[in-house]
Amino acid sequence: SREDLHIVVAVVNKKVVGGLTAYEMDEWKKPTRKMFFYEIGVAEDYRSQGIGSALIEELKKICIERGIKEMYVLTDAENTAANHLYSKTGGVSDPSCVLYDYKIDR
Numbered sequence: 001s002r003e004d005l006h007i008v009v010a011v012v013n014k015k016v017v018g019g020l021t022a023y024e025m026d027e028w029k030k031p032t033r034k035m036f037f038y039e040i041g042v043a044e045d046y047r048s049q050g051i052g053s054a055l056i057e058e059l060k061k062i063c064i065e066r067g068i069k070e071m072y073v074l075t076d077a078e079n080t081a082a083n084h085l086y087s088k089t090g091g092v093s094d095p096s097c098v099l100y101d102y103k104i105d106r
């Protein structure tokens with residue numbers, strides 16, 4: 001129901017075996033949008049079969065259709081599977097970025 005939210009799913013034999021979510025984000029400095037690739041998951045029995053790569057390729061197609069020229073994703077340095085997947089699908093690590101995590105507790 002939101003134009004800026006994208007959910008891509010992988011279905012095998014009528015069963016959802018993977019998916020990702022992503023959000024379009026406005027840049028405040030310029031009239032462009034970036035895609036924030038938020039999360040991805042593939043059922044354990046279906047990993048290492050190209051499903052994660054296919055999901056990312058579908059998200060890239062959505063970016064092209066919507067005129068979005070940049071997509072980004074965050075992961076932990078220790079998450080070797082995610083780092084491998086993102087590198088394999090054309091992602092380039094940016095060592096100049098630093099993530100600050102705020103814990104909001106009230």
